[in-house]
Amino acid sequence: MPYYHVLAEFEDKDARIETIFMDLMEADLKTRFLKPYKKGASLVSGNRVMPVTKMRKIFIVRTERESKTELLDLQKTSREQIDRLNREPSGVFFLSLGSGYADADIREVGTDVTATYVNAPPGNGAEGTPMKLAKWLFTNVWGVVAGVAAAGIAWWFGWH
Numbered sequence: 001m002p003y004y005h006v007l008a009e010f011e012d013k014d015a016r017i018e019t020i021f022m023d024l025m026e027a028d029l030k031t032r033f034l035k036p037y038k039k040g041a042s043l044v045s046g047n048r049v050m051p052v053t054k055m056r057k058i059f060i061v062r063t064e065r066e067s068k069t070e071l072l073d074l075q076k077t078s079r080e081q082i083d084r085l086n087r088e089p090s091g092v093f094f095l096s097l098g099s100g101y102a103d104a105d106i107r108e109v110g111t112d113v114t115a116t117y118v119n120a121p122p123g124n125g126a127e128g129t130p131m132k133l134a135k136w137l138f139t140n141v142w143g144v145v146a147g148v149a150a151a152g153i154a155w156w157f158g159w160h
Helices: 026-039 067-087 103-109 130-156
Strands: 003-010 018-024 042-045 048-051 055-063
Touching: 003 026, 003 103, 018 026, 018 042, 018 103, 026 042, 026 055, 055 103, 067 103
Parallel strands: none
Antiparallel strands: 003 018, 003 055, 042 048
C-alpha cells in the first residue's frame, strides 16, 4: 500500500524544504492537498495555514512503507556508509549523523510522483472556474442552437 508525502519550498522562506503532509493514502492526497491546490486555496496542516500561491517548488513523494520505517532504514544505511568511509585509510574523517533525521529526507528513499499529480500552477484546475463555465455553455448552447437551426432548415425545405 503506497504512502504519499507532500513537501514544498515557499517564496517567503529560505530555500528550506518544508513538510506539509506525511503518510497520506492516495484519497487523502487528493482531498487534503490536490483539491485545495487546484482551487488556489490555503492548506491546513496541523496548526499551520499555508497559501499554495506562495509555493515555489512542490514535491509529492511515494513510498511503499510509512515514513517512520523508511527514514529509520535511511538512517541505518547512511550511518553504515559514513562508518565505511571513516574506516578507509584516506586520512579524512566524516563527522555527520547522515540522512534520515529530517522528514524532507523522504525524497531520498521515495519516488517523486509530482508530475503525475501536478501539471499546472495553483488555482488552475478549480472546478466551476469561468473558463469551464464558458466551455460548457459553448458546447451545450451552441449544440442546441445548431440542432434547432438544422430542424428549421429541414422544415423550410419540406424535408420531414
